[in-house]
Amino acid sequence: MTDTxxxxxxxxxxxLRTKGIAGISARTIASAAGVNQALVFYxxxxxxxxxxxxxxxxxxxxxxxxxxxxxxxxxxxxxxxVGRVLHAQEREAGNVTVLAQVLAxxxxxxxxxxxxxxxxxxxxxxIETVLHRLLGGSPVAAAIDVPGLAxxxxxxxxxxxxxDGVDPVGAEHALSALxxxxxxxxxxxxxxxxxxxxxxxxxxxxxx
Amino acid sequence: MTDTxxxxxxxxxxxLRTKGIAGISARTIASAAGVNQALVFYxxxxxxxxxxxxxxxxxxxxxxxxxxxxxxxxxxxxxxxVGRVLHAQEREAGNVTVLAQVLAxxxxxxxxxxxxxxxxxxxxxxIETVLHRLLGGSPVAAAIDVPGLAxxxxxxxxxxxxxDGVDPVGAEHALSALxxxxxxxxxxxxxxxxxxxxxxxxxxxxxx
DNA sequence: GTCTATAGAGGGATAGAC
DNA sequence: GTCTATCCCTCTATAGAC
Numbered sequence: 001m002t003d004t005x006x007x008x009x010x011x012x013x014x015x016l017r018t019k020g021i022a023g024i025s026a027r028t029i030a031s032a033a034g035v036n037q038a039l040v041f042y043x044x045x046x047x048x049x050x051x052x053x054x055x056x057x058x059x060x061x062x063x064x065x066x067x068x069x070x071x072x073x074x075x076x077x078x079x080x081x082v083g084r085v086l087h088a089q090e091r092e093a094g095n096v097t098v099l100a101q102v103l104a105x106x107x108x109x110x111x112x113x114x115x116x117x118x119x120x121x122x123x124x125x126x127i128e129t130v131l132h133r134l135l136g137g138s139p140v141a142a143a144i145d146v147p148g149l150a151x152x153x154x155x156x157x158x159x160x161x162x163x164d165g166v167d168p169v170g171a172e173h174a175l176s177a178l179x180x181x182x183x184x185x186x187x188x189x190x191x192x193x194x195x196x197x198x199x200x201x202x203x204x205x206x207x208x
Numbered sequence: 209m210t211d212t213x214x215x216x217x218x219x220x221x222x223x224l225r226t227k228g229i230a231g232i233s234a235r236t237i238a239s240a241a242g243v244n245q246a247l248v249f250y251x252x253x254x255x256x257x258x259x260x261x262x263x264x265x266x267x268x269x270x271x272x273x274x275x276x277x278x279x280x281x282x283x284x285x286x287x288x289x290v291g292r293v294l295h296a297q298e299r300e301a302g303n304v305t306v307l308a309q310v311l312a313x314x315x316x317x318x319x320x321x322x323x324x325x326x327x328x329x330x331x332x333x334x335i336e337t338v339l340h341r342l343l344g345g346s347p348v349a350a351a352i353d354v355p356g357l358a359x360x361x362x363x364x365x366x367x368x369x370x371x372d373g374v375d376p377v378g379a380e381h382a383l384s385a386l387x388x389x390x391x392x393x394x395x396x397x398x399x400x401x402x403x404x405x406x407x408x409x410x411x412x413x414x415x416x
Numbered sequence: 417g418t419c420t421a422t423a424g425a426g427g428g429a430t431a432g433a434c
Numbered sequence: 435g436t437c438t439a440t441c442c443c444t445c446t447a448t449a450g451a452c
Contacts, residue, residue: 020315021230025427036437041429103370104312107228117374148385155382159367162311166325174363177356187410202395244419249447
């Protein structure tokens with residue numbers, strides 16, 4: 001990876017964060033990266049291809065940096081704690097914003113759609129792995145589709161990030177409430193056998 | 209409201225759905241609306257002001273059309289059923305996409321940020337009112353911040369819509385799983401007094 | 417209110433020198 | 435690989451005829 005390619009990728013992420021997908025261009029990227037505008041096309045062919053590459057790199061890079069922590073988690077409580085740290089760091093770094101902006105741009109360009117789909121998949125696989133390990137033997141796993149839950153969590157993070165862009169206080173409340181929901185799962189998970197039976201029959205009825 | 213203003217507002221919503229915030233312009237809007245491009249500026253001053261107006265109108269219009277149904281809901285189960293219908297209709301009509309795209313554009317223009325914030329608030333107030341009515345006396349309300357939950361639900365819908373743009377199947381699974389979560393709330397809500405006590409103490413511990 | 421025409425800026429992309 | 439220069443297009447916004 002040459003130095004210029006790296007500068008362009010970083011400049012793209014920075015520009016996505018500050019101006020969004022609607023305000024990005026080869027010129028603004030080059031300016032943020034401190035390189036010549038023509039290099040965007042020499043190295044990546046087009047602006048959208050560069051954005052797609054930056055999105056992919058950002059996702060794999062961030063997920064890799066959290067993998068070790070995810071592997072150490074042994075309870076929903078711990079997962080929540082890791083999730084809190086992760087969320088704070090990612091918000092600070094603006095990586096969720098990048099993904100959200102690329103997803104918004106997917107409406108315009110197929111290469112952005114593909115990159116957004118892949119970046120999302122990278123996060124989802126990671127979340128799914130942890131959830132499957134933690135909820136494997138739990139009655140909650142019988143009631144809730146774990147792969148679906150992983151996708152739901154990823155989607156919620158995206159939505160909260162968009163919310164945060166226009167109302168940080170409201171977004172903070174949203175996040176806290178969803179965190180409390182996960183505690184609810186843990187609570188149900190720890191209920192006695194009697195309550196578990198009630199839960200199972202209730203869930204069965206609910207699904208019809 | 210003149211005919212042309214109406215055409216422009218509708219054309220804006222349609223263009224946001226098909227091209228996204230990154231692909232919209234006075235020309236594409238005018239083309240979709242079937243009117244002259246200069247009329248965008250005559251009636252709304254700027255493209256962003258037009259988008260903001262369309263976003264506000266879309267939100268109030270849609271929420272008003274659901275208000276009667278929300279008022280009739282008397283259980284979480286019924287709320288979920290209304291939510292399912294609402295989600296299917298809004299996805300079909302593309303109204304959530306509109307809001308998501310405006311939120312993405314908020315990064316570029318303050319007037320879009322204001323419109324997105326207001327549109328979100330309109331939905332949140334509606335959800336919050338129903339939740340407060342349904343969960344008022346429940347132990348769940350003591351454990352979970354209801355205004356926060358309303359914001360979390362709104363954010364999740366936004367996120368799922370963005371997900372849907374790049375992976376409809378994954379988004380569908382995400383939605384189903386989050387729906388099952390709401391059933392979980394109902395289950396806990398209906399637990400016996402013993403289980404409720406366990407929940408309360410568990411929640412207290414979790415929040416520390 | 418609506419149209420044409422256009423100014424003026426910015427954007428994607430390429431050619432060609434180095 | 436990098437730079438300058440540039441073509442050509444699209445964009446916002448306005449002026450002025452109707």
